[in-house]
Amino acid sequence: MTSQISTMQTVDENLNCVYVKPDTLTDARLHYCPGCGHGVIHRVLMEVVDELGIREETVGVAPVGCAVFAYNYMDIDMQEAAHGRASAVATGVKRMLPHRYVFSYQGDGDLAAIGTAETIHTVNRGENILMIFVNNAIYGMTGGQMAPTTLLGMKTSTTPSGRISSGVGHPLKITELIALLPGAGYVTRQSVHTPNAVRKLKKALTRGFTMQREQQGTSFIEIVSNCPSGWKMNPLDSNRWLEENMLTVFPPGDLKTPSERKKES
Amino acid sequence: MGELQLMKGNEALAEAAIRAGCKGYFGYPITPQSEILEYLSEHGPPRGMTVLQAESEVASINMVYGAAGAGARAMTSSSSPGISLMQEGLSYIACAELPCLIVNVNRGGPGLGTIQPSQGDYFQSTKGGGHGDYRLIVLAPSSVQEMASFVFEGFDLADRYRNPVLILADGALGQMMEKVTFPAYDPEEHRILKPWATDGARDGKERRIITSLHIQPEKMEELNLRLEAKYNLIREQEVRFELVEAADADILIVAYGLSARIAHRAVDLARERGINAGLLRPISLFPFPTEAIRALAERVRGVLVVEMNAGQMVEDVRLAVEGAVPVRWFGRMGGIVPSPDEVLQVIEQMDGAPQETVAEEVYQ
Numbered sequence: 091m092t093s094q095i096s097t098m099q100t101v102d103e104n105l106n107c108v109y110v111k112p113d114t115l116t117d118a119r120l121h122y123c124p125g126c127g128h129g130v131i132h133r134v135l136m137e138v139v140d141e142l143g144i145r146e147e148t149v150g151v152a153p154v155g156c157a158v159f160a161y162n163y164m165d166i167d168m169q170e171a172a173h174g175r176a177s178a179v180a181t182g183v184k185r186m187l188p189h190r191y192v193f194s195y196q197g198d199g200d201l202a203a204i205g206t207a208e209t210i211h212t213v214n215r216g217e218n219i220l221m222i223f224v225n226n227a228i229y230g231m232t233g234g235q236m237a238p239t240t241l242l243g244m245k246t247s248t249t250p251s252g253r254i255s256s257g258v259g260h261p262l263k264i265t266e267l268i269a270l271l272p273g274a275g276y277v278t279r280q281s282v283h284t285p286n287a288v289r290k291l292k293k294a295l296t297r298g299f300t301m302q303r304e305q306q307g308t309s310f311i312e313i314v315s316n317c318p319s320g321w322k323m324n325p326l327d328s329n330r331w332l333e334e335n336m337l338t339v340f341p342p343g344d345l346k347t348p349s350e351r352k353k354e355s
Numbered sequence: 356m357g358e359l360q361l362m363k364g365n366e367a368l369a370e371a372a373i374r375a376g377c378k379g380y381f382g383y384p385i386t387p388q389s390e391i392l393e394y395l396s397e398h399g400p401p402r403g404m405t406v407l408q409a410e411s412e413v414a415s416i417n418m419v420y421g422a423a424g425a426g427a428r429a430m431t432s433s434s435s436p437g438i439s440l441m442q443e444g445l446s447y448i449a450c451a452e453l454p455c456l457i458v459n460v461n462r463g464g465p466g467l468g469t470i471q472p473s474q475g476d477y478f479q480s481t482k483g484g485g486h487g488d489y490r491l492i493v494l495a496p497s498s499v500q501e502m503a504s505f506v507f508e509g510f511d512l513a514d515r516y517r518n519p520v521l522i523l524a525d526g527a528l529g530q531m532m533e534k535v536t537f538p539a540y541d542p543e544e545h546r547i548l549k550p551w552a553t554d555g556a557r558d559g560k561e562r563r564i565i566t567s568l569h570i571q572p573e574k575m576e577e578l579n580l581r582l583e584a585k586y587n588l589i590r591e592q593e594v595r596f597e598l599v600e601a602a603d604a605d606i607l608i609v610a611y612g613l614s615a616r617i618a619h620r621a622v623d624l625a626r627e628r629g630i631n632a633g634l635l636r637p638i639s640l641f642p643f644p645t646e647a648i649r650a651l652a653e654r655v656r657g658v659l660v661v662e663m664n665a666g667q668m669v670e671d672v673r674l675a676v677e678g679a680v681p682v683r684w685f686g687r688m689g690g691i692v693p694s695p696d697e698v699l700q701v702i703e704q705m706d707g708a709p710q711e712t713v714a715e716e717v718y719q
Contacts, residue, residue: 146557151421152566161564167553169424170566172447175417178409182421182429183553185405186379190555208417211410 112136114145118162123230125325127282127315128156131224132163134288135195138295139166148191148299151180155197156230174205177212180219191302193220199229202238202264209264216273216307220298223265223312225340228320238262241339246320261339265312269345275307277346281314281337283329290342306348314340359536364502365390365529368458368522371506372430373402376542377456379422379429380406381415383437386470387526388460391432412437416444416457423453424565426552428510428542432458434526435476436467438484445519446485450567450578454513456506457491458522460529463690471690472526472613477667480523481641488579490586491521492593493640495611499533501638507540514547516589523640525663527613527692586642595638596647600626604633606705607651609672610661611637613692618661621698628699630706640668648675655680657705661698662686681705 114136122128139145145166152160154173161168171179176194184192201209201223212221228246229235235248239261243252253261269277276298280291291313298309314336316328323331362370369391372380380399382392392408399406405422409415415431422429433441438459448455459480463473480493492512494505502524509520556562569575597615600622601607610618615636625632635651637644652658657680660669669684676682685701687693 147555149425149553149555158568161566165556165562167556167563168565169421169553170451170564170568171420172417172443175413175420175444178414178417179421179424181407181414182379182381182418182423183425184421185407185418186422186425186427186429187554207410208414211414 112140114139114165116163116165120163121159122156123319125316125318125328126156127226127313128224130282130288131222131291131313131315132160134282134292135222135295136164138292138299142296142299144191144299147189148193149183149187151176151183151192151194153194153196153200155200157195157197157224158231160195174200174203175208176200177205177217177219177221178208180221181212181215181217184217184219188218191220191299193222193298195222196224197230198223198225198227198237198239202262206264210267210271213268213271213308213310214273216275218302218305218307220295220302220309220311223310224315225312226315226317226320227261227336228317230317230320234320238264239340241335263340265310265340265345268310272351273307274310274346275348275351276301276309278310278344279312279314279340279342281332281342283316283332287342301348307351312340314342359534361532362499362535363390363530363532364499364524365460366394367499367503367535368432368506369394370398371503371537372456373399373404374537374540375507375510376428376545377404377430377510378427379419380404380431381409381418381422381429382431383409383412383415383433385434385437387462387472387529388432388434388458390529391458412440413444416441416448419455419457420444420448420451420453423448423455424451424553426549426554428514430456430458432460434460434462435464435473438476438479442479442485445491446487446489447567448519449485449489449491449582450487451565452517453519453565454510454517455519456509456513456522457519458524461523461525463688469690470526472528472663472692473688473690474525474612474614474663474667475665475688476523477640477662477664480521481643481671489582490589490641491519492516492589492642493521493523494595495523495638495640496528497612497615497636499528499531499535502528503535503537507538511545512593514545516585518585518589523612525613526690590642593639594642594644594647596644597636597638599634599636601633601635601651603631604651604654605631605656606633606659606702607655607657608632608634608659608661608698608702609637609648609668610634611640611668614661614663617693617695618698620695621702624695624699625702625706628703630702632702637668643671643675645671645675648672649677649679652676652679658682659701659705660684661693663692664688
């Protein structure tokens with residue numbers, strides 16, 4: 091087997107095709123650091139768009155942060171929002187185009203610090219969109235500063251001795267807050283550090299899109315991810331560290347499903 | 356045909372927005388313009404407009420970004436402190452070249468200031484306001500009729516130039532009641548294709564990206580130059596102003612909005628006293644009627660700028676006059692509206708003053 095696999099068909103006719111790049115992912119070279127979860131998340135997201143056959147019906151909103159160039163990789167109509175405002179921009183798009191599938195894609199600083207008001211109120215209105223929240227507990231793009239979700243004890247360039255709750259507070263579990271809001275239809279926390287986690291994420295994303303058809307309120311998917319550069323670890327260690335530390339504070343699983351929402355109302 | 360109605364400025368503007376085919380209004384309550392949000396909340400949805408009370412002005416302007424980017428006619432309205440909160444979003448909208456309408460019913464500042472009328476946001480409206488090199492097209496109504504008319508014109512200009520348009524009114528124009536006639540206007544006839552809009556990459560179309568990020572300096576400069584070319588075209592094509600008794604004027608008043616109404620009255624009073632005063636009312640504050648002011652400055656003895664601020668538009672007038680004649684400023688602030696008599700007194704001083712005295716006052 092060759093390591094230069096672009097399309098499986100060219101390798102050996104007798105092999106089964108186990109992976110192809112989704113059509114809706116462009117050929118642009120990802121700018122993400124080696125081992126970063128964003129690449130996997132982009133791929134799974136576009137796989138879901140392809141499998142649902144909604145490429146031409148989908149509008150995405152990119153954040154400010156590491157995923158600021160998401161529109162270079164996702165071959166769909168996209169808007170680039172100001173820092174923290176992706177869910178407000180997505181609201182504007184969805185209200186004008188209620189039959190399109192609309193998603194926002196934001197990091198922890200974007201969604202849970204500067205954009206907290208927009209996040210809470212978008213979900214509280216029950217905007218019929220999918221909000222994707224990539225939590226890697228650090229500001230990656232600006233060079234590794236403390237994020238609202240930075241774990242206690244975690245060293246960043248602005249918490250050089252490790253985050254302590256005194257003065258800068260505790261890691262913000264915004265997804266738990268979101269789950270309290272009646273406008274939220276589906277709230278789940280997933281990760282991308284193992285193949286099994288990626289499979290589960292794909293199911294969650296599929297649900298996040300199909301719920302828009304059924305007008306079931308906001309879908310909110312937190313994806314606990316890694317930042318090998320910001321965490322100063324190699325990719326393998328970062329995924330191990332994620333499992334042992336991040337998932338303790340941010341445990342994966344559904345926080346709210348549409349059936350639970352019905353009970354509320 | 357047109358229908359004559361008696362309406363408040365804010366309500367006339369809101370009604371015009373529905374008639375202009377605005378599909379998305381996003382706003383947050385603030386005095387003295389909350390009637391716009393209230394009127395649209397009642398009358399907008401039954402007539403096909405999405406009206407959303409947002410959690411803040413920050414959210415409002417970013418919702419406008421999304422809605423305009425989706426290809427719809429979209430707008431927001433606010434008053435001074437709320438418009439300050441929108442400046443970041445406006446900069447992004449200007450860079451992404453999204454057509455939309457913003458209404459500022461100006462109140463007194465700085466800070467929380469006062470809810471009374473002011474023109475203290477001239478700099479913010481015409482010189483950028485947010486970060487980076489950009490311009491809004493700024494229209495300044497001076498009557499309830501224009502509060503309505505400029506909505507139609509504003510949306511058309513926004514679409515034509517892919518540029519945000521600001522209607523800069525003030526608290527008095529928003530609150531006063533006057534007769535207004537709504538023109539016959541069919542939004543369908545004014546609809547232009549927006550192939551850049553992100554409404555789904557359907558029918559084999561190339562997908563579209565709306566962004567204000569151009570990280571390579573060469574690309575960013577290319578965009579800056581393209582924007583400047585657009586602003587220059589707007590300067591050539593879209594200057595709007597009104598002249599009152601200017602042809603034989605010895606003293607020319609330059610005033611916009613509510614101040615222009617007061618100045619108009621002062622011109623009448625001056626003429627009754629045998630002083631040849633005239634008025635130039637800038638209607639478009641960007642583009643500014645620089646050439647018209649320059650041409651008139653060659654024929655008059657002095658220019659008086661009347662504003663409800665500490666002297667903002669006077670800077671643009673001085674740039675236009677280029678020292679040809681003395682330029683004097685008179686204004687009130689803090690929500691105080693100057694009276695025609697106060698303006699008349701200044702005109703009389705200028706009329707009686709020898710040339711040198713007036714000239715000295717300019718540089719005080």
